[in-house]
Amino acid sequence: MIGKLDPEDLAMVVSRTGAQDDDVLVGPAYGEDAAAIRVGDRTLVVSSDPLSLAHERLGTLAVSVACNDVAASGADPRWLTNVVFLPDDDRETLDAVTGQIDDAATDLGVAVVGGHSEYAPDLSRPMVSMTCMGLADEFVPTGGAEPGDRLVLTKGAGIEGTAILATDFRDEVGSAAKRGESFFGEISVVEDARILREYATAMHDPTEGGVVTGLLEMAEAAGVRLEIARDDVPVREVTRVLCDTMGVDPLRIFGSGALIAVVPEDSVDEVLGELRDAGITGAEIGRVVDGDGELALDGEVISEPSGDDLYDLWE
Template sequence: MIGKISRKFFEDNIINRIGAVRKDVAVPPRNGVDVGIIAINGSYMAVTTDPLYIDRSFGFKKAAWFAFHILASDLFTSGIKASYMSIDLNLPQEITDEQFNEIWNVIHGECEKYGIEVVTGHTARYAGVSFPMVGGVTLMGVGDRYITTENASPGDVIIMARSCGLEASIILAYTFPEYIKESLGSNTLNAIKDKFYTMTCVPEELMAIDYGIGERITSMHDATEGGLLNSVYEIGYASGNGVMVNYNSIIIDSDIAAVCSLFNINPLRSISEGTLLLTVKREYGNEFTEMLKKSGINASIIGEVTDKTGGMKLIKDGKESVINPEDDQLWGAVSGGVKRGLK
């Protein structure tokens, strides 16, 4: 497979070999959980790590913004705001000082905006390094409480914010703009490209933190690798529960649906940074959904967390199907497009 390793590979090859097991690690590496949690003197440190992903087709400024928000969107799912960054920059030899500064100025600006300080790192140019993976970043924050997908409970409603297939459609639009323009028209291409700065969950996560984590918002999870359905599955798996999702309530923007259809991929099974899933105590579900909408973020209650015996189910046209984890469909579409010589 291309992209993130499978749940089975993780469980067979990694999870039982994570070094010394410490009592102060409250949340170690787990499938479907975006962060690790360390208990420190009555407080909790949330930690997450990702590659520094710089896609040159976006342009360096947009790519750097996206790289930051991939990481921040994970960290904030803990209900803890980010405070510290450790960054390793393994740069290609051909990158110029001007290009580096385009990247670094954006990272500095976003860190400053959200109250984050870079506390350590490493920067170098190396032979054999190529875009888009040019290093790694760790983000940390400290708070007095936290949530993870393990905290979702039967009876909680599941809210999605923004359309599924968001990141996949944007990557395709920047990778194959001529093909999309010729096939779907310039209006669709421009509409997709205009969504670029919605590929973040941080605004919704900050709203959730202010609204109340634990007693109101029980978990948050961004719909990345494998798309919406993989992320719904991970909520059920991590919490030890079932899920029931109503297909007709899922948000799929028409322009995103058109691009995904053009490349024969399912928007529900394609990477979607910027799409946030939240589990919310039932009595607060409608209120928080309306809060998101009033802030300009489209949102919908798409289902609920159920007892484990209910399994992972998707209801479409009155028929139930089982939700299973699957490989993300975007990467095959991208490699296929490249082989076809699409521009």
């Protein structure tokens, strides 16, 4: 089995929270990718994420994915720690991965402040686990959606998945690989979040399982139903080409690079205008209604995560 724990196992994990601390404002919970900790009059936002499958840009993706979770919670990412595991004594790979981490963190203005590196012969591929921290004036949760709100998506579905398909499956996708590889430059949602956090009641960075899983996690965290139509979700042409070639659904592949935000209905036009002024594409993709933690996609009710379509390609 590859990927996230099923909801039952995850519930067991997040129930084990150690000592009580009144300064922990948001702790482990389904759908919440970051913790919120009171530090003086501000909030420290902390998130951790592992990455192992996108081997050509492992360090680049690891930095962006960790920073995205912090940004999607209303904070400016500032500090990173990284843990790097290598399957063998391969200095070339170590140099490549840590160089990617250094470059990506520098581009985002984030300092790498510590971590750990070691060789782990039982692994079949390198693995990086990043922890990102940042300060927020106001924490934005995953689970803040309320009936009547609207859903906004930046950039499009499957941005990260497109880049992975173009590199990990270069031979299979052929001439479209070069266009898809350029999507690595769009994985960060830090700027998207700086705009949306001024309006959003909830934000979420769709990673594993793509837009569908990201929306389901938001619905579950808020105890509402999210309703979307597939035709309203932006999917770029090269993403469609690569997904059709490999037989995967663009709404169900790694989705970093997009940001899902829940905003009041009367703010949608203003939000989309501000994104457009910043050179970021965005679209209204659906609405929030009364429900019990489910997603309705073209009327089909989804209440359980189904995993990421890319996993079958690696098996």
